[in-house]
Amino acid sequence: MLKKVGRVEEATEVSSGIYLLRISCPLKEPYPGQFVMAQPPGLEEIPLSIAGYSGGELKLIVAAVGETTRALCRMDVGDRLWVRGPLGRGFSYMSRKTAVAVAGGVGIAPLIYLVDARKREGLKTKLVAGFKSRVGGKLIQLLEDLGDVVIATEDGSIGAKGDAVSVASSMITRSSMVFACGPEPMLRKVVDLCMSVGAAVECSLERYIKCGVGICGACLIEGEEVSMRVCADGPVFDGETIVKLSDFDKLALDRSGCKVPLHGGCPSR
Amino acid sequence: MLKKVGRVEEATEVSSGIYLLRISCPLKEPYPGQFVMAQPPGLEEIPLSIAGYSGGELKLIVAAVGETTRALCRMDVGDRLWVRGPLGRGFSYMSRKTAVAVAGGVGIAPLIYLVDARKREGLKTKLVAGFKSRVGGKLIQLLEDLGDVVIATEDGSIGAKGDAVSVASSMITRSSMVFACGPEPMLRKVVDLCMSVGAAVECSLERYIKCGVGICGACLIEGEEVSMRVCADGPVFDGETIVKLSDFDKLALDRSGCKVPLHGGCPSR
């Protein structure tokens, strides 16, 4: 996957600090769960999940958390950036007729594309999107346009009160297929619940991405007998694999290649 | 066009010093008139017209005149060689319903493929094959299998007596499309005759070929205001171009890039 020039068609703040970017950039048709490496000229190249793709137009949902994401979110219509992808392996999104998707925060990004791709194939997905607190109306609109959506906030400021997993739990127990993306403590709860009720589950994980093509070893996530490259074997892994990954929700490589504790939730948020 | 490994399936002497080689070697479907660069391991790489191609099998008609051609003709079934092609531009072989093809000596090679390809498209071609003297029965058989063939020998030992052009002249004057390959003095006669009767004509020419891909300039054939690369702009040229090529039947570049007189007929025979 070569670096290609993308052109910003829209950059809208859909909630405080969260932006929807539409970028025209012809890519090999991506699968939901795949990601791109995006680079505003002169800045860093960072991984971002594909939140939508059709007709040569790429959608990203970006949380402005640092220099590069802030620069991306500030881009004007017509500005250009480098896009490399699609990279990694996505969700096996067609495998079941009905499914539940559970998102934590900006983990919503790949699930938007998943739900949409499933809808286009006539498959139903219940989406539970959890946030810390109230989110912007544009983001809610965007999610509601997808169909069957439940919004949850930890403080109950809008939608159901509670974290995404507790709000989703009754749906999960009744479901045979669950997709999830969000902070690892949340994903752990999803995986545990799914394993206990026998539902298949796939989560999109994050680690620090450097090469994005599976050769530098920066993004490894491991267990006693497994070593997985998040960028090339993932970022989506199934429950059976995740339970073998003792690093999950615990350890990550730092930029030098030391394995260090995962601070907070997602290594990269 | 990368070098590919070909495997000799047959090498038969079809006439004294003239061999039919069948080589299995998957190529991009060639046009009649295109050529390959063939190299027996460790020897020189030389240009040879494609005398047939179908189902991954390449046919060559080779006159054993020097080290490389002799080595090729001596190859055993199962021996391997390097093949690079198809190269150059071929005949516009589909352009007319009926046509005459005039061959001098081993110039027959590309015309065999031409006649055959036209036959497969339902187009008729009268082939006049001229030789110095008697040729082998296998070669005659091979030609007669093609359909409408007239054999001519200069000494009259078999077929019509006379050179190919005089034998073909009545057919040429009645034809609207003529294809030819052979020594340049012969080709000159064909071109002159065609121009005088208004028939379209295309000839396959030869010059010393080095790169075969149009960048080294070894194979140039030129006129006052034209400079053509035999390997890339040809080897097939139409009558209008040929009459502008003052080098035709006169001059050729030697290996150093000096323009020198063409000794005898074909620069390379």
Place this chain on the structure above:
Amino acid sequence: MLKVDVAGLELSPPLVLASGILGVTAKIMARVSEHLGAITTKSVGARRREGYPNPVVCPLPYGLLNAMGLPNPGIDYFEEVIREFKKLSKKPIIVSVIGSDSPEYVSSRAEEAGADAIELNVSCPHAGGLLELGMDIEQVRRIVRDLKSILSIPLFVKLSPNIQDIGKLAETCEKAGADGITAINTVRAVKIDLLSKKPLFKSIYCGLSGAAIHPIAVRCVYEIYEKVSIPIIGVGGVVNWESAVELILAGASAVGIGTALTQDIAIAKEIASGILEYMRSEGFKSVSEMIGLAHKR
């Protein structure tokens, strides 16, 4: 049939994971080692390095540009990785050591931890001052001699193609006591970003690897083989069995694979079976019959 002895290391197949490719944790090296004869770790120094900020790679249609910047956790951490690998896999582990960062200290720690060989990296074209070091024949000679005086495991020296006379440098290494040569590291390159109109990489310089450099790697191995009698690990643009066999005929005793792993992490399996088939069809009974055959008159 695919077994070779390379400076005392027994490799089967004669394929080695190139340095800097996934050689970060014991487990990933164990995973990759399955289809390889040996693995080389990422280049390690005495001090921890984070490497350059992203972007660190730029894929091209015919290879890869990289400017990782030699990220590594330092030997104090990495010796545990070596120990763990030795528990997980029986394949030889070659520990790559950054030539400009206390190579003696790092190498002896690596040997203690169980390294089967050391590869001295004096050839990274964009980091650690290794380009300059690798071109300074006197310094290379000194480091090799010093390392040899303290090591009892084999020492390979990894050379750069960005040098005038790689054969001469290899000869110097042999004379200084090196047990083998690894060639080549990436070719020094620059990529200009047409949007920012500046070099794409923060380090300006980067290294070209993959198919594009294969004919250069074959040339370097060919030149080195003319000059030394110690074994050569040929690296550079090996993407299929043909490119591996070319390096062996040019003089390599074993072949390193790097960039091609972006296509398929298990590509070595395919390459090994292709080499085997070639050997059978050409009547070779052992890899060693093929090594350097292109030099025979």
Place this chain on the structure above:
Amino acid sequence: MLKVDVAGLELSPPLVLASGILGVTAKIMARVSEHLGAITTKSVGARRREGYPNPVVCPLPYGLLNAMGLPNPGIDYFEEVIREFKKLSKKPIIVSVIGSDSPEYVSSRAEEAGADAIELNVSCPHAGGLLELGMDIEQVRRIVRDLKSILSIPLFVKLSPNIQDIGKLAETCEKAGADGITAINTVRAVKIDLLSKKPLFKSIYCGLSGAAIHPIAVRCVYEIYEKVSIPIIGVGGVVNWESAVELILAGASAVGIGTALTQDIAIAKEIASGILEYMRSEGFKSVSEMIGLAHKR
């Protein structure tokens, strides 16, 4: 908008036919010159050379290997070619001169015949002893100085990437009086023939050109630009407008095209219009604004 002044030569567009590519007869040079700013002839010596026997090229998926062996008819013959070209075309003709075969004699004859500039070839990686010559800084200095003392047309020196410090060599050329640098020639390579198990080329060594070497050419031009203030003709792997613009931003005043002509003899037309479009979209008013821009901090 596409006009540049390169050491007094006015080039429009800033594209040059690379040496050894079709520069054999006046007529083919005139034909090719149509979409170019200037043409460079094949390298010419005092004596006639036939070059190496076939095979002389080996196409790769990402470039070309060649070992032509500097075939040329010698200057006594070639001066007529130069004169004829001057009658056929108004484009500048740069006559490439083999550095190891009486370059002074050849250059002065070429100047008399009407050459607009001389390009001193000290960089063929497989013929004429030019590889060794091009790496001998003292000899290059001497030849450049001697040539400058007899020539009144501009002198370019064509450098090889097969050298440690191309910037330093360029600096030496500048100090010795060169009016410009051409970089790069092909990268020294070897191809092993898996059927014969010998080097494919009779000369053993060959030169790699085409897309594969582009990032190396950009690096060389970048390094040279840091060291000299004379103009650079950037050559190597230019296959589209993007690769041409990269060389210009890295420091090239004009760009040479070689191997890409195998795709399309008129490829320069497309490249020129791509450059123009890039200039318009980025707001450049002249090529000179772009030259070396990647070095600005």
